[in-house]
Amino acid sequence: MKLIITRHRGLVEWLSSRGIEGRVLTHATEDDVREQDIYGVLPLGLASLAKTVTTVEMPGLKPEQRGKDMSPEEMDAAGARLRIFRVTEI
Secondary structure, X not given: OEEEEOOOHHXXXXXXXXXXXXXXXXXXXXXXXXXXXXEEOOOHHHHOOOOEEEEEEOOOOOHHHOOOOOOHHHHHHOOOEEEEEOOOOO
């Protein structure tokens, strides 16, 4: 099961438009993320417990857009793209 960790409704809509759906949480615990495929941003300690962490990068994001909910169209205009990571604690 995919787990989406975000406070931004626009991100959930953007992911859904690409066929990515799952349980949505605004905050996650160790038990939530352990061995899960995560979409969103996590602190590194939690990310190291997940199977994968997929983030959305927006290279064209303007400074005034940071931290604000954006529509899927605004995300596309900012160049939104997915990047998948495996985080390992050493």
